[in-house]
Amino acid sequence: MKIGFFDSGFGGLSVLHEALQLMPDQQYLFFADQAHVPYGEKTKEEIIRYTDDSISFLIKQGCEAIVVACNTATSAAVEILRRKYDIPIVSMEPAVKKALEEHEGKCLVMATPYTLQGDKLHNLLQRIDGMELATLLPMPMLVRFAENRQFTGEEVTEYIRKQISVYDFSEYGSVVLGCTHFNYFKDTLRNLLPPHVAIVDGNEGTVRQLKRRLPEQKEEEHPSVTYYISGDKVTDATMLKTFEQLLIRLDDMREIR
Ligand code: DGL
Numbered sequence: 370m371k372i373g374f375f376d377s378g379f380g381g382l383s384v385l386h387e388a389l390q391l392m393p394d395q396q397y398l399f400f401a402d403q404a405h406v407p408y409g410e411k412t413k414e415e416i417i418r419y420t421d422d423s424i425s426f427l428i429k430q431g432c433e434a435i436v437v438a439c440n441t442a443t444s445a446a447v448e449i450l451r452r453k454y455d456i457p458i459v460s461m462e463p464a465v466k467k468a469l470e471e472h473e474g475k476c477l478v479m480a481t482p483y484t485l486q487g488d489k490l491h492n493l494l495q496r497i498d499g500m501e502l503a504t505l506l507p508m509p510m511l512v513r514f515a516e517n518r519q520f521t522g523e524e525v526t527e528y529i530r531k532q533i534s535v536y537d538f539s540e541y542g543s544v545v546l547g548c549t550h551f552n553y554f555k556d557t558l559r560n561l562l563p564p565h566v567a568i569v570d571g572n573e574g575t576v577r578q579l580k581r582r583l584p585e586q587k588e589e590e591h592p593s594v595t596y597y598i599s600g601d602k603v604t605d606a607t608m609l610k611t612f613e614q615l616l617i618r619l620d621d622m623r624e625i626r
Pocket of ligand 1: 376377378380381406407408409410438439440441442481484512547548549550
């Protein structure tokens with residue numbers, strides 16, 4: 370079975386990386402809509418259009434299940450797309466519930482401006498009584514850094530340091546990575562946050578949900594990953610090497626909590 374993973378850019382690769390650990394023997398298509406990244410600073414209508422185009426492309430390539438590996442696209446578009454397409458569409462949302470269940474104290478939710486303003490997150494916070502316990506922090510520059518593959522160094526460190534400097538972390542038990550691009554920065558975040566503050570992401574939860582939603586999981590004889598950048602299949606050796614290096618970085622980030 371072909372499973373399509375979609376994101377505005379490299380962030381969703383962190384969710385595919387998790388799937389490759391938990392369900393290695395499948396045929397994956399990964400679609401990065403780099404022609405339109407960043408989504409987090411766009412309008413709802415634009416995000417719906419780009420997400421719909423990307424998913425419809427993946428379905429035309431034979432995908433029988435889709436993972437929207439992007440919190441922003443989930444927030445703007447997933448309900449509409451679930452009504453439109455008759456296949457399992459699994460999606461992301463900031464793992465605030467998990468963070469509050471597993472860690473005492475408040476949680477700092479980092480995401481794109483769109484996700485933080487969207488009704489979807491506010492409805493979730495209301496449902497889990499998290500309004501008082503969650504503080505919302507937009508970090509749009511991390512999407513841009515990630516797309517430039519600038520994951521460490523002074524500029525990144527100073528940006529994160531400045532953004533988090535206003536919080537009294539003695540009140541907090543966790544930081545939620547509510548944007549898939551932020552997984553690339555776990556090492557810098559770990560260095561800057563006090564040790565008692567856990568870093569929580571939703572990748573494992575999403576992949577477990579995918580597993581539950583698939584009708585049957587036959588091991589494919591020829592497991593594979595095919596990459597597309599906004600509809601163009603990636604065949605260029607340098608770009609394929611880039612994806613490989615990103616997966617290696619994600620190996621190093623996965624265990625950081
Ligand atoms: N990776 C996306 C997310 O999880 C959004 C990044 C962007 O395009 O702004 O929200």
